[in-house]
Amino acid sequence: xxxxxxxxxxxxxxxxxxxxxxxxxxxxxxxxxxxxxxxxxxxxxxxxxxxxxxxxxxxxxxxxxxxxxxxxxxxxxxxxxxxxxxxxxxxxxxxxxxxxxxxxxxxxxxxxxxxxxxxxxxxxxxxxxxxxxxxxxxxxxxxxxxxxxxxxxxxxxxxxxxxxxxxxxxxxxxxxxxxxxxxxxxxxxxxxxxxxxxxxxxxxxxxxxxxxxxxxxxxxxxxxxxxxxxxxxxxxxxxxxxxxxxxxxxxxxxxxxxxxxxxxxxxxxxxxxxxxxxxxxxxxxxxxxxxxxxxxxxxxxxxxxxxxxxxxxxxxxxxxxxxxxxxxxxxxxxxxxxxxxxxxxxxxxxxxxxxx
Ligand SMILES: Cc1cc2nc3c(=O)[nH]c(=O)nc-3n(C[C@H](O)[C@H](O)[C@H](O)COP(=O)(O)OP(=O)(O)OC[C@H]3O[C@@H](n4cnc5c(N)ncnc54)[C@H](O)[C@@H]3O)c2cc1C
Numbered sequence: 001x002x003x004x005x006x007x008x009x010x011x012x013x014x015x016x017x018x019x020x021x022x023x024x025x026x027x028x029x030x031x032x033x034x035x036x037x038x039x040x041x042x043x044x045x046x047x048x049x050x051x052x053x054x055x056x057x058x059x060x061x062x063x064x065x066x067x068x069x070x071x072x073x074x075x076x077x078x079x080x081x082x083x084x085x086x087x088x089x090x091x092x093x094x095x096x097x098x099x100x101x102x103x104x105x106x107x108x109x110x111x112x113x114x115x116x117x118x119x120x121x122x123x124x125x126x127x128x129x130x131x132x133x134x135x136x137x138x139x140x141x142x143x144x145x146x147x148x149x150x151x152x153x154x155x156x157x158x159x160x161x162x163x164x165x166x167x168x169x170x171x172x173x174x175x176x177x178x179x180x181x182x183x184x185x186x187x188x189x190x191x192x193x194x195x196x197x198x199x200x201x202x203x204x205x206x207x208x209x210x211x212x213x214x215x216x217x218x219x220x221x222x223x224x225x226x227x228x229x230x231x232x233x234x235x236x237x238x239x240x241x242x243x244x245x246x247x248x249x250x251x252x253x254x255x256x257x258x259x260x261x262x263x264x265x266x267x268x269x270x271x272x273x274x275x276x277x278x279x280x281x282x283x284x285x286x287x288x289x290x291x292x293x294x295x296x297x298x299x300x301x302x303x304x305x306x307x308x309x310x311x312x313x314x315x316x317x318x319x320x321x322x323x324x325x326x327x328x329x330x331x332x333x334x335x336x337x338x339x340x341x342x343x344x345x346x347x348x349x350x351x352x353x354x355x356x
Contacts, residue, residue: 001030005096007076009035009063011281012102012269015288021066026299032094034072044281046122047152050131051159061354076238081263098265103239105271108232114210119229122152134226140166145215145224147207148231149173151318154190161197162321172205186326189335193320235272247274257294257304267291286311317343
């Protein structure tokens with residue numbers, strides 16, 4: 001039996017399972033999926049979990065079952081690429097013939113002193129739960145500082161403003177306008193929504209230090225009862241520690257077939273992979289489709305395709321609470337209720353296709 005080991009049951013590896021099971025897994029291939037949690041987590045909804053507007057149960061999807069699929073639940077601590085083994089925190093070693101690394105990403109703190117220690121996170125389900133507890137337990141009129149006005153910072157700020165209108169939410173960002181990756185019209189729409197919902201935007205900010213309950217913006221102390229960091233990501237530590245070539249963001253540089261150049265049997269999917277687009281769930285899924293083709297060709301003893309067409313991305317949708325949203329679909333900016341409905345529809349379809 002050939003053992004395909006999938007590290008991380010996130011968006012990338014779930015798509016690999018979806019394509020290989022139930023009928024496309026060769027008889028001589030077994031799959032072992034390793035994750036620290038025993039269900040697939042919908043990371044794109046962590047902002048809502050943290051804000052207290054969805055339940056934990058709503059953002060978990062059971063992993064699929066199959067006679068040739070086994071699970072190993074534990075913390076991956078190291079990958080030995082030469083010995084073809086994965087080491088778990090409890091000392092278990094898992095051997096692989098083929099490996100797909102899909103361990104996702106973590107917060108990046110840009111060496112800001114105190115940031116890791118004194119801020120909350122929405123990058124993992126465990127941390128999002130802690131953030132939820134802290135935000136829910138805040139007394140009325142407390143101030144919440146959110147650092148970073150990209151998609152996840154904006155979604156968290158708006159969801160929190162709806163969930164706890166008694167809080168004062170401050171969103172700190174380096175730039176002149178929030179959501180710099182979107183057309184200016186969309187940023188303006190979101191800023192107006194923020195203004196109407198009492199969210200303050202602190203532009204041109206530079207967080208130089210964080211202490212318990214204090215954010216230092218350009219070295220000026222600002223009192224915050226809770227601080228959430230959404231100002232940058234980097235691949236999982238396990239991937240950062242791999243002795244292979246990486247790009248400027250620490251993501252693994254891959255061949256056209258998505259494997260590590262020196263290791264034909266080791267693929268990297270999603271946020272840990274160096275790809276020509278910003279990391280996203282959609283991108284992880286698109287890349288996973290191509291990895292499945294490569295695996296299937298190699299299992300048949302055939303050469304995989306030399307090149308793949310560019311991964312098709314449908315657009316980005318963001319929410320502003322439960323009723324409004326914004327997005328860029330087929331390069332068309334959308335604002336209001338339609339993108340919010342589309343976003344809910346995409347989530348529903350995702351859960352449906354993954355057997356929720
Ligand atoms: C708040 C927020 C909103 C987002 N919104 C969108 C959106 O609207 N659209 C979009 O396309 N993308 C969105 N993203 C980005 C998207 O969630 C990621 O790009 C996507 O999850 C990456 O998929 P992945 O397969 O690489 O890893 P993930 O989905 O992150 O999965 C990684 C898996 O690995 C496991 N794991 C990690 N480390 C270990 C370890 N050491 N040992 C064992 N298991 C481990 C985790 O438990 C997890 O199951 C959002 C992200 C956030 C935080």
